[in-house]
Amino acid sequence: MKNQGETQLGIERLGRVVCAPDSFKETLSARAAASAMAAGVARVDEAIVCDQCPVADGGEGSLDALVSATKGTIHRAIVTGPLGQPIEARYGIAGDRRTGLVELAEASGLALVAPDRRDPTRTTTFGTGELIAAARDRGCETIVLCIGGSGTVDGGVGIAQALGAKFFDPSGRRLDAPLSGGRLLEIASYEPPASVPKINVACDVTNPLCGPDGAAVVYGPQKGATAQQVRQLDVALRHLASLTTVDPNLPGTGAAGGAGFALAAFCGATLQRGIDLILEAVQFTRRCQDADLVLTGEGCLDAQSLHGKATIGVARAATQLGVPTIAIVGRTGPGADACVGPDKGGMLAGVINLSDRYGLQRSMTQTATLLTEATAQVIRSRLR
Numbered sequence: 001m002k003n004q005g006e007t008q009l010g011i012e013r014l015g016r017v018v019c020a021p022d023s024f025k026e027t028l029s030a031r032a033a034a035s036a037m038a039a040g041v042a043r044v045d046e047a048i049v050c051d052q053c054p055v056a057d058g059g060e061g062s063l064d065a066l067v068s069a070t071k072g073t074i075h076r077a078i079v080t081g082p083l084g085q086p087i088e089a090r091y092g093i094a095g096d097r098r099t100g101l102v103e104l105a106e107a108s109g110l111a112l113v114a115p116d117r118r119d120p121t122r123t124t125t126f127g128t129g130e131l132i133a134a135a136r137d138r139g140c141e142t143i144v145l146c147i148g149g150s151g152t153v154d155g156g157v158g159i160a161q162a163l164g165a166k167f168f169d170p171s172g173r174r175l176d177a178p179l180s181g182g183r184l185l186e187i188a189s190y191e192p193p194a195s196v197p198k199i200n201v202a203c204d205v206t207n208p209l210c211g212p213d214g215a216a217v218v219y220g221p222q223k224g225a226t227a228q229q230v231r232q233l234d235v236a237l238r239h240l241a242s243l244t245t246v247d248p249n250l251p252g253t254g255a256a257g258g259a260g261f262a263l264a265a266f267c268g269a270t271l272q273r274g275i276d277l278i279l280e281a282v283q284f285t286r287r288c289q290d291a292d293l294v295l296t297g298e299g300c301l302d303a304q305s306l307h308g309k310a311t312i313g314v315a316r317a318a319t320q321l322g323v324p325t326i327a328i329v330g331r332t333g334p335g336a337d338a339c340v341g342p343d344k345g346g347m348l349a350g351v352i353n354l355s356d357r358y359g360l361q362r363s364m365t366q367t368a369t370l371l372t373e374a375t376a377q378v379i380r381s382r383l384r
Contacts, residue, residue: 022310030054040375058204058274059148063103079127100135105149118224121182129162148204156262164193184236202274207254275313303335315347
């Protein structure tokens with residue numbers, strides 16, 4: 001563990017740097033971001049040992065991070081897309097051949113829905129359930145399911161349906177699959193799946209299912225919901241919760257438009273903080289033991305970053321080892337200040353905002369180049 005003096009900015013020597021960014025949404029993968037950071041370190045001093053350790057928090061990029069960390073393999077399947085269309089999606093099988101690796105965004109992600117068609121009353125997670133089934137059918141006994149990046153607020157009933165759950169209206173008529181968020185109020189009763197593999201859910205946020213911090217209110221507008229639809233979806237999620245014995249206030253039940261709730265309620269899944277699961281898989285603690293500095297980053301740093309996002313998860317783990325962490329992010333939003341200053345309860349020793357430094361347009365179109373340049377500046381400042 002580093003002593004207190006070594007954790008301050010401006011140390012005289014850097015022997016080892018860990019580059020552990022998440023993806024920069026829609027511009028740069030986590031792996032590419034780590035490579036860009038490493039190039040910035042080498043630009044200043046090639047003698048510095050640079051460990052590229054791309055991470056994820058349960059959202060986009062988690063599949064690649066887990067497959068790489070477990071020496072697994074990628075597979076593909078034709079499944080149901082968020083608007084009901086057939087699409088090809090990826091899933092992974094870990095090197096142990098018994099663990100399936102599934103990323104919800106592959107089959108039910110927001111990026112799969114054109115901006116002018118985004119409407120969470122119509123989208124479904126059914127395809128994600130089909131990916132789980134595909135991994136199960138290949139012999140996987142356990143599924144690690146990463147549920148960030150969804151384009152849905154269906155309470156996860158689509159996943160449950162694909163795994164065999166049955167939902168019925170007040171007259172006892174079975175509701176057709178796949179269900180979407182706009183149809184949750186039609187459900188009066190259900191039968192859980194007869195048999196499902198063990199599912200560990202990696203949640204990228206800790207929000208509850210309903211209410212002002214819930215799936216519909218916080219994330220519905222990002223997925224295309226109008227103010228009226230947000231209210232409708234929140235009522236629908238409350239209705240869904242009333243049919244079960246699972247507490248809708250449990251952290252993570254609101255993740256992925258309520259998918260966390262359905263997985264716990266209908267499939268017996270365990271909800272975990274996604275970044276913790278990923279950091280364990282990539283052996284971050286071991287790789288950080290002898291580091292002098294950790295560099296992390298993602299597209300946006302804001303108040304939500306404190307609720308399970310990768311950047312703060314990385315910083316928290318590094319801080320426990322006495323290693324300072326600096327984040328290089330695409331932009332910052334409200335609440336970003338609370339993430340900085342270990343002496344004030346924050347986790348980051350510093351933040352560089354690419355949009356402020358280089359302009360929003362360049363930060364979106366030249367992310368890798370600017371990430372390398374900003375990293376080089378950080379390293380130079382530390383060596384002064």
